[in-house]
Every structure is written in structure tokens, then in C-alpha cells.
Amino acid sequence: MRMMSPRVLRALERFNAAYPWDHNAHYHRWILRQLPARFGGALDVGSGSGDLARLLAGRAAAVTAVDADPVITARAQELTPAALPVTFTVAEVPDGLPDGSYDVITCVATIHHLPFTQALVRFRRHLAPGGTLVVLGLFRALTPVDHLLGALAVAANAAIGWMKNKGRPAPRPASMTARTRPAGMTYHEIVREAGDVLPGVRLRRRLFWRYSLVWQQPRPDRASL
Structure with a gap:
């Protein structure tokens, strides 16, 4: 199965620019469902505009949010x-991760x-x-299953973008301005390398070009203490 043609990709980019929505924020609620109702310290890596960090703060005693971009980090601070x-x-x-141990x-x-x-x-x-560690990442499409999910995501992406923006062009949210x-x-490759580092890790392909x-x-083990 072939990848999308450059013409289709350009059309998709133009549509997303006119009717933007955050594919990562789409999974924030799912991420929260993987976590305890309450926990101590949380570390959010690549925090961007801080949307997920603010959600984590509703459950955590403290959240440390880390990003390499000082501009988007300053914006996150303003929004929080x-x-x-x-x-x-x-x-x-x-x-450069801060020292310490985190529950999430x-x-x-x-x-x-x-x-990686x-x-x-x-x-x-x-x-x-x-x-608990939760990663939402992007992967390079290679197999027929990858390309099928990508094709399904194109239609779903357009429908959700249209609905979220109520059919009207809109500016990009702050969360979509990061590099x-x-x-x-x-x-x-991700499955193989993650399994070597994290025995028992659970991975799954997701819509919108993510895993x-x-x-x-x-x-x-208490018996060994």
C-alpha cells in the first residue's frame, strides 16, 4: 500500500491550517485513565503550552513540566x-531532566x-x-496496517477538525505552536527497543499517526528486603 501522495498531503495540511485541532490533546483524557486518581509527584516531558501538566495538577501533589523551548514554556506559565x-x-x-523520583x-x-x-x-x-510511565508518540508508517490507519485518520481528521471549529476557519491554539x-x-522498531528497556511494556498503534x-x-520484592 502506497503512502499518501504529496498532493493529498498538501491538501490535508491546508485543511488542518484552516480548521486546526490538537491531535495530542485528543488523547489527554485517555492518558488520565491510565493513572491513579491521586498521586504524588508527576513529570511531564515536552510540556509545550502546559495543557496536560494542568490536567495532571488536578490529581498530583506537584507537577514538574519540562520543555526545551523557552518561548512555549513562558506561554505555558502565562496560561497556568x-x-x-x-x-x-x-x-x-x-x-537535563530534573533530579528526583516521580510517581507519574x-x-x-x-x-x-x-x-529513543x-x-x-x-x-x-x-x-x-x-x-506509571505513559508515552504518546509518533511513528514512521511502513506496513500495510500503518498505511490503513493513516488513510482512516485522514477522513476522521477532517471530520473532527470541521466539528471542533463549527465549520469556521480558526487560528491555531497555543498548544500547536511548538516545533x-x-x-x-x-x-x-519502537516495539523492539522499548521491550528491551521496559520489560512488560504495553504498546498500541493509535489513530492520527500516533502510538x-x-x-x-x-x-x-518484599521477600528480598
Whole structure:
């Protein structure tokens, strides 16, 4: 099965520019369903305009939100009420992640900007025993299944964009102003490398050119303590 032609891609880009909606925010509620009702510290990697960090703050004792872009981080700070327990930090990841252990680590549409295996190793290192890692990432389409999901996403993308914007052209939301980059790894490469670093990790292809990764840090065996 062939990839979409350049002409179709250009038409899709023009439609998305006129009727924008955030594909990552579409999965925020799903991400929250993977997490406990209440938890201690959370780390949001690649926090962008802070939408997910603010949602996490409704459950977390404290949220550390990290992004490499100082402009979008400043915008996130402006959009975040002072009462929310969110700290925004500008840092290069994965090497610049803040010290500490977190009950929840999230990473949305960011890990394809990073050295994949190194990033997962660093996340594992910062995840507390029993803690949950949730990654929403992008992958490079290669197989017939990938291209079929991409074709389905084109129609769904247009329908949702039209509905969310009530059929009227609209400006892009702040969450869609961060830098972008095409994905380099295929889904099967992601599955293989993630499985080497995170035994028992759960991965799944998703609509809108994304995949999900969920992993829980094992708790120490009490018998060995």
C-alpha cells in the first residue's frame, strides 16, 4: 500500500491550517485513565503550552513540566493559574531532566525528537517504584496496517477538525505552536527497543499517526528486603 501522495498531503495540511485541532490533546483524557486518581509527584516531558501538566495538577501533589523551548514554556506559565502546583522548567531532555523520583511520567509527541532508548532509560531511572510511565508518540508508517490507519485518520481528521471549529476557519491554539519534526522510527522498531528497556511494556498503534506506550515500574520484592 502506497503512502499518501504529496498532493493529498498538501491538501490535508491546508485543511488542518484552516480548521486546526490538537491531535495530542485528543488523547489527554485517555492518558488520565491510565493513572491513579491521586498521586504524588508527576513529570511531564515536552510540556509545550502546559495543557496536560494542568490536567495532571488536578490529581498530583506537584507537577514538574519540562520543555526545551523557552518561548512555549513562558506561554505555558502565562496560561497556568498560580494556584496550580505546576513548576515549568526549560531544559534539554533527556540529559537535563530534573533530579528526583516521580510517581507519574508523561511524554507526549516529544520522544521522536530524542534518542529513543536513552530517553526510556532515563525515564525508568526517574520513575518511582509502582510508578506509571505513559508515552504518546509518533511513528514512521511502513506496513500495510500503518498505511490503513493513516488513510482512516485522514477522513476522521477532517471530520473532527470541521466539528471542533463549527465549520469556521480558526487560528491555531497555543498548544500547536511548538516545533515539529517527522518521526524516524517505525512502529516495529519502537516495539523492539522499548521491550528491551521496559520489560512488560504495553504498546498500541493509535489513530492520527500516533502510538501509545504504558509501563509500570516494578515494586521491590518484599521477600528480598
